[in-house]
Amino acid sequence: MNEMNEVRKPPVATTGIIGWLRINLFFNWTNSLITLFVIYCLYQFIPWILDWTIFSADFKYNYLGEQITNQEMCSRNLDPENGGACWAVIYVRFYQFIYGFYPKVEVWRVNLAYIMLAFALLPLLYAKLPYRKYFLYFTYIFPVIAYFLLNGGFGFTEVSTNKWGGLLVTLVLGCTGIALAFPIGIMLALGRRSKLPVISMMCTLFIEFIRGVPLITLLFFGMVMLPLFLPEGIDMDGLVRVLVAVTLFQSAYMAEVIRGGLQAIPPGQYEAAKSLGMSYWRMNLLIILPQAIRISIPPIVNTSIGLFKDTTLVIIVGILDLLGIGRGTLADTNWLGLSYEIYFFVSLVFFIFTFGMSRYSLYLEKKLKTGINMGAD
């Protein structure tokens, strides 16, 4: 047996590019076969998609050099052999996609709100931001500023929410829903675990009811039934009604996610906090919730991404979000048949936001994990 050792070959490389390829892509013949197949598929697909979206696509002018104003002028409709995507529809309708039917004179307010949103998010994205504390104050008051800026008041002319649309509505619904549902969800989760039977039962009922009902039903409920609960003479804005429905929906899910995190906290943490004389609220705010939320980051982001996409359902109660504007454009005889381009664009915008959220959650997980062993000892 030992004689075999003399003809033993040197170990294969496991470092460098060759080593990486060998380990990951050509480990054995099945592996190599799959790798080759995938490379072949990519070879077929990538040039085609690049050609369609970029090289043969019309952006503003068609291949004859004319500015495109309707679908008949798209290269791919003039000459099916030649043309790619006809992005001119996005170019022409860009304003609607981003602002809906917001009056052009007032659109600077929306732009300002977008810029302020970016500033409000900064301190959340970068923990090491200089003067982070002051940025955070701004983050807290941003919703109020944004409300008056977008809606009117304080000297701004009022812009009715039925003129809002496109990305503006998507962002308003998504950001408000996520931001409001988080604290409400925390309260519901704590309430459901409360030792006081009335509170626990009320929270459980609320969560189970909201979770048991499809979002669309809640949206109809908000549109049709919410006004019935209000005193006579008070008219609730359509967008606000939808916002209420979306927030309730999201807070029920958030509550369950956070409850999952709460259940992972060992009882010893509660006992230690109590034995130090902490009250219920201090114990939860300082000891329990920071740990529970940390554990729950992936599912919190997951449900948030889910909500962000689910806001597209508002189209059925007549509110035109990004997808709604896209569908509206498709119904326009000028742009009939350009569904590839429109859905591609809408998907891309959603993907950019949701992918950003998912990267943010990874960053948070990494940042909060440093030096912390969440195990028992």
Add this chain to the structure above:
Amino acid sequence: MSEESIISLKNVNKWFGDFHVLQDVNLEVKKKERIVVCGPSGSGKSTMIRCINRLEEHQEGSIVVDGIELTGNLKNIDNVRKEVGMVFQQFNLFPHLSVKENITLAPIWVKKMPKAEAEELAMRQLEIVKIPEQANKYPGQLSGGQQQRVAIARSLAMNPNIMLFDEPTSALDPEMIKEVLDVMVDLANGGMTMIVVTHEMGFAKTVADRMVFMDEGKIVEEASPDKFFNNPESDRTKLFLSQILHQ
């Protein structure tokens, strides 16, 4: 006797469901007294000391700590917990906070101490438990013995009159037990009122003023260490001692 008692348990009864875990427990602890409680597992010793700071509720009888009777009154419970520090078997440090933050948290939020003062206090406590160099680490980066010493420092930072220890060395590797016991001996010599649930009989012999032996929810024997180890009265105690001393 009851005037000078800082802790007084009278006819305390408690049930977990149908299980009668504490049966007519009576215990008087004087100021600066060091009590070591031992007994087989399931005998109710942990439950008894957890009743003293109301981590468990007793169902019958009375518990008075430093003149405050423990009832459903939340304010009384908060006041008692400010008087009584507790160290757990599993350390129960807060893993998301650094060692220093673990210690300063309660002084800052419960006692409203300014942050700088609390940090100074934390460093003093860490000196006492002999690990000031670990102040900025997280609990997960420390050994078991170090974590337990931080837990002791965390309790001491609230300046309690009474310290409860619930099997503080049972979760430790044998090599680390001594470093924790040393700190506890220092504390005992400093005049702290202590109730310690432990099986460390060496520690008991050194520091205990009185031994309390529990079995099946009852206090079977209460005696000075000398009498307890050399001349115990009850047969149950003799059996227990023979088992843990002559393994």
